Amino acid sequence: MKETNLSALKTRYGIVGFSDKLETALATALQVSNTDLSVLIQGESGVGKEILPRIIHEHSRRSRGPYIAINCGSIPEGTIDSELFGHEKGAFTGAVGEREGYFGAADGGTLFLDEVGELPLSTQARLLRVLETGEYIRVGSSEPRKTDVRIVAATNVHMPSAIRDGRFREDLFYRLSTISIKMPPLRERGRDAVLLFKKFALETAEKYNIPQPLHLTPEGEEVVKSYQWPGNVRQLKNIAEQMSILSQEREVGAETLAKYDVLPGGGGTNVALIGDGRTHRDYDKEITWLASAVLELRKEVNELKEMLNIHENKTTTARLLTEKQATGTLPTAPSHDFTPTEQVHTDTFDDIETAEEIVDSDILNLEEMERRNIIRALERNNHRRGKAAEELGISERTLYRKIKEYGIEE
Ligand SMILES: Nc1ncnc2c1ncn2[C@@H]1O[C@H](COP(=O)(O)OP(=O)(O)O)[C@@H](O)[C@H]1O
Numbered sequence: 001m002k003e004t005n006l007s008a009l010k011t012r013y014g015i016v017g018f019s020d021k022l023e024t025a026l027a028t029a030l031q032v033s034n035t036d037l038s039v040l041i042q043g044e045s046g047v048g049k050e051i052l053p054r055i056i057h058e059h060s061r062r063s064r065g066p067y068i069a070i071n072c073g074s075i076p077e078g079t080i081d082s083e084l085f086g087h088e089k090g091a092f093t094g095a096v097g098e099r100e101g102y103f104g105a106a107d108g109g110t111l112f113l114d115e116v117g118e119l120p121l122s123t124q125a126r127l128l129r130v131l132e133t134g135e136y137i138r139v140g141s142s143e144p145r146k147t148d149v150r151i152v153a154a155t156n157v158h159m160p161s162a163i164r165d166g167r168f169r170e171d172l173f174y175r176l177s178t179i180s181i182k183m184p185p186l187r188e189r190g191r192d193a194v195l196l197f198k199k200f201a202l203e204t205a206e207k208y209n210i211p212q213p214l215h216l217t218p219e220g221e222e223v224v225k226s227y228q229w230p231g232n233v234r235q236l237k238n239i240a241e242q243m244s245i246l247s248q249e250r251e252v253g254a255e256t257l258a259k260y261d262v263l264p265g266g267g268g269t270n271v272a273l274i275g276d277g278r279t280h281r282d283y284d285k286e287i288t289w290l291a292s293a294v295l296e297l298r299k300e301v302n303e304l305k306e307m308l309n310i311h312e313n314k315t316t317t318a319r320l321l322t323e324k325q326a327t328g329t330l331p332t333a334p335s336h337d338f339t340p341t342e343q344v345h346t347d348t349f350d351d352i353e354t355a356e357e358i359v360d361s362d363i364l365n366l367e368e369m370e371r372r373n374i375i376r377a378l379e380r381n382n383h384r385r386g387k388a389a390e391e392l393g394i395s396e397r398t399l400y401r402k403i404k405e406y407g408i409e410e
């Protein structure tokens, strides 16, 4: 029974694959569809997370109700609350009319919150309230409204780290993940990669009237199976499409695949360059993260320096006061005990200056590296920001900000 259900499901949604992990994910989605429980779908970018919320909605008692999918990473931080929860007329400058918001609009249906890990903390608090009480409050209002919405969320963010770093509320995580579904990376699905390659090659041939679809040789199949597919199904689809259109060779073996950087056991164009199994994308992601961390550090050093500056001024004042008190020109006040010796003080200060110089020169390099990474990612993705952001592992909003910050011309 389960099998016929699953194969019918796959046909209906154009899903290809027989690996246990994929089938478990699909079966779980079916099983929980007719409950109202919140579902959190976790998995790397490009694994097919967006297929599941539709399945869940269309197999639920809500299937006749609205289905609204929102990408939390692409809505600007300034408007996200009003988009989700609506706003009253005049709630903020520019709020000429009132707005219902997605939570109101999805009443009786399903709301898919994609990239939920990108939600700002203040919005997370509002979302938690809806999940706990079934009520939400429009921006600029104090009156709670009822809504009957089933939430399905998805993320490629590593939740334990996000919680540890204070970027995601732990209580919200538990609320969202009443049911947790893990979409496996393509490299853990065995022969599914080969089947998917065939599917995409056939579809592209049909779409563009190409007389002879690509055919993988046994050797080519081995390569497709052993390659790590860091961008998962999305990457495989792109490559199969590109090859279908561009390749003169219709029998695809290791050599043809190598021209597209699909190498046996490889995981991306720059694996050899990096040399530790990390992919180019992993590397770009790390640099982006590292640069932010160092920029934070610089801010902290500056703050520390400022504090010391204030401290030094106070120390000087305190010393002058003490001198004046000693000479009898001023009465003695309760001591604030600003009495580090001048020697110690200067040393501390010098250390900070040096640290800052080092940090500053490294920041220049990091910023430059990050800038180049962003340009490369944009180029690789034909300047589609959504795709570039996804590849860099940052939200579209963050990418947009960085493009502006670095003055990158597109
Ligand atoms: N098992 C699958 N069979 C067929 N197509 C798939 C499968 N998994 C993913 N896809 C396709 O791969 C692309 C990326 O999937 P998507 O759901 O957008 O990934 P994610 O949201 O996890 O980043 C989409 O075009 C999707 O239709």
Ligand SMILES: [Mg+2]
Pocket: 046, 049, 050, 114
């Ligand atoms: Mg997605």
